Amino acid sequence: xxxxSMLRNxxxxxxxWDIAVIGGGATGMGVxxxxxxxxxxxxLVESHDFGKGTSSRSTKLVHGGVRYLEQGNVxxxxxxxxxxxxxxxxxxxxxxxLAFVVPNYSWWEAPFYGIGLKLxxxxxxxxxxxxxxxxxxxxxxxxxxxxxxxxxxxxxxxxDGQFDDARLxxxxxxxxxxxxxxxxxxCPATSLLRDEEGYVNGxxxxxxxxxxxxxxxxxxxxxxTGVFTDSIRRMADPNADQLVxxxxxxxxxxxxxxLRSQTALMVPRTTDGRVLFVIPWHGHAVAGTTxxxxxxxxxxxxxxxxxxxxxxxxxxxxxxxxxxxEDVLSVYVGLRPLVKGDGKTSxxxxxxxxxxxxxxxxTITGGKWTTYRHMAEDCxxxxxxxxxxxDEPCSTKSLHxxxxxxxAGGLGDLQVYGADAAQILELAKENPAxxxxxxxxxxxxxxxxxxxxxxxxxxxVEDALARRTRALFLNAAxxxxxxxxxxxxxxxxxxRDREWAAGQTGAFRxxxxxxxxx
Numbered sequence: 480x481x482x483x484s485m486l487r488n489x490x491x492x493x494x495x496w497d498i499a500v501i502g503g504g505a506t507g508m509g510v511x512x513x514x515x516x517x518x519x520x521x522x523l524v525e526s527h528d529f530g531k532g533t534s535s536r537s538t539k540l541v542h543g544g545v546r547y548l549e550q551g552n553v554x555x556x557x558x559x560x561x562x563x564x565x566x567x568x569x570x571x572x573x574x575x576x577l578a579f580v581v582p583n584y585s586w587w588e589a590p591f592y593g594i595g596l597k598l599x600x601x602x603x604x605x606x607x608x609x610x611x612x613x614x615x616x617x618x619x620x621x622x623x624x625x626x627x628x629x630x631x632x633x634x635x636x637x638x639d640g641q642f643d644d645a646r647l648x649x650x651x652x653x654x655x656x657x658x659x660x661x662x663x664x665x666c667p668a669t670s671l672l673r674d675e676e677g678y679v680n681g682x683x684x685x686x687x688x689x690x691x692x693x694x695x696x697x698x699x700x701x702x703x704t705g706v707f708t709d710s711i712r713r714m715a716d717p718n719a720d721q722l723v724x725x726x727x728x729x730x731x732x733x734x735x736x737x738l739r740s741q742t743a744l745m746v747p748r749t750t751d752g753r754v755l756f757v758i759p760w761h762g763h764a765v766a767g768t769t770x771x772x773x774x775x776x777x778x779x780x781x782x783x784x785x786x787x788x789x790x791x792x793x794x795x796x797x798x799x800x801x802x803x804x805e806d807v808l809s810v811y812v813g814l815r816p817l818v819k820g821d822g823k824t825s826x827x828x829x830x831x832x833x834x835x836x837x838x839x840x841x842t843i844t845g846g847k848w849t850t851y852r853h854m855a856e857d858c859x860x861x862x863x864x865x866x867x868x869x870d871e872p873c874s875t876k877s878l879h880x881x882x883x884x885x886x887a888g889g890l891g892d893l894q895v896y897g898a899d900a901a902q903i904l905e906l907a908k909e910n911p912a913x914x915x916x917x918x919x920x921x922x923x924x925x926x927x928x929x930x931x932x933x934x935x936x937x938x939x940v941e942d943a944l945a946r947r948t949r950a951l952f953l954n955a956a957x958x959x960x961x962x963x964x965x966x967x968x969x970x971x972x973x974x975r976d977r978e979w980a981a982g983q984t985g986a987f988r989x990x991x992x993x994x995x996x997x
Contacts, residue, residue, distance in 0.1 A: 480656045488661040489693045499697035501668045504534035507703035508651040509855030515658035517871035524684045526667035530648040536813030541640030559849045564606025570880040572887035572897030576608045577641040579745045582634045596637040609638035622742045645946040646895040653881035678839040699866030702842040706776035706814045715840040723816045729782040730767030732809040738764040766794045780812040807996040809955040818845040892922035917961040923948045932972035940987040955994035962987045
């Protein structure tokens with residue numbers, strides 16, 4: 480998957496595309512994979528890097544949503560549980576089972592949560608990940624030795640899925656490309672094309688690196704821009720009503736010693752109406768999340784002081800070693816696109832919505848990572864009707880995602896690359912310097928940076944250290960120290976000079992400051 484060949488496809492295309500997608504996050508990339516797998520000519524443009532926004536900033540869970548069960552949204556839970564099972568089936572190198580423990584400190588919690596989680600198991604049916612059960616106090620502490628033992632009565636264990644969101648997104652991009660789609664990052668849509676009757680029939684995009692403009696005619700244009708949905712809708716109709724409201728969620732990342740387990744902690748009831756997770760992820764402990772309405776979306780949202788204190792305080796009540804500000808290795812912030820409604824954002828549905836405006840622009844928004852495949856299927860079904868495309872069936876229920884290997888456990892730190900790990904190891908074998916870690920605190924090696932540039936369209940140090948590897952999200956200070964080496968490797972691969980590498984190093988270090996809690 481190389482950017483130069485993707486741009487060449489845009490430049491040389493003479494016929495209208497079947498489907499043009501704006502937005503390279505989970506939803507847009509899911510649409511590109513689905514449509515390309517059905518045999519359609521697909522182009523996707525992304526204004527920044529793939530997954531720059533919400534899709535790289537999740538809680539790293541593939542789950543049905545215990546919280547939505549409490550809200551009574553059984554259909555959403557059942558759909559998500561089915562999709563959870565399909566995702567583990569199609570990307571086992573990126574999705575795995577994870578045990579969660581709900582600790583009980585009051586007499587009524589065991590029966591209350593035990594019954595709810597049995598219903599969760601029941602709704603999963605044949606897509607279940609394991610049966611929930613009640614735990615004694617001793618079993619609870621055995622699974623979660625870092626739990627606060629005072630007044631602990633026991634717990635409930637249940638099973639859900641975990642994944643690496645940005646790595647899955649990159650592999651979806653590679654899957655789409657393997658099925659013939661053209662996907663381009665750093666290529667924002669600047670305007671929409673219209674026919675003589677005023678219907679949208681394409682878009683104009685600009686390569687951010689060269690300034691070159693591309694006219695992209697298409698039978699149907701899909702707006703899949705998440706929290707930026709309304710800005711694209713207003714390109715088609717300046718008077719369009721607001722469809723999406725934005726909610727912010729933050730996560731704090733700690734050293735693994737705060738959890739000391741491969742089992743996750745789930746706190747089922749917090750003061751902001753959400754659940755709180757502390758989960759093991761890439762050798763660290765991730766705690767989140769919050770739910771804070773924000774007025775306007777941004778590419779780099781900032782954590783609020785009260786959000787940081789909320790997570791520290793809530794996690795501290797359940798962990799025997801309460802984390803402090805100085806223990807935070809990284810804080811990352813994600814924005815949720817929620818379909819507009821009444822009431823607080825934590826109560827808004829995570830169901831997706833498909834909207835078609837008077838100009839024929841097809842918008843898909845809402846939803847969540849777990850249901851991206853189902854959302855894409857629904858969207859492409861609508862696109863077929865609106866664009867008068869041939870009726871082709873969806874094939875993604877059993878479509879293996881790029882990198883698929885049944886058992887990636889033997890790949891160690893390179894597990895998230897699946898089948899591509901062998902080529903990364905080969906790079907390190909050819910040049911042993913590329914096999915060295917870029918920082919002692921993280922298992923990232925130079926060969927991963929080279930691979931990101933050669934095969935995964937990484938264009939900047941941020942791409943390499945935030946999304947191709949997850950260094951920035953795991954340890955911001957360590958990532959800052961890795962930046963200069965990563966910049967030199969990228970400059971060599973991309974044909975850039977030392978001045979470019981120095982600029983990249985400085986820009987990344989400035990960005991990474993926002994991921995530190997000071």
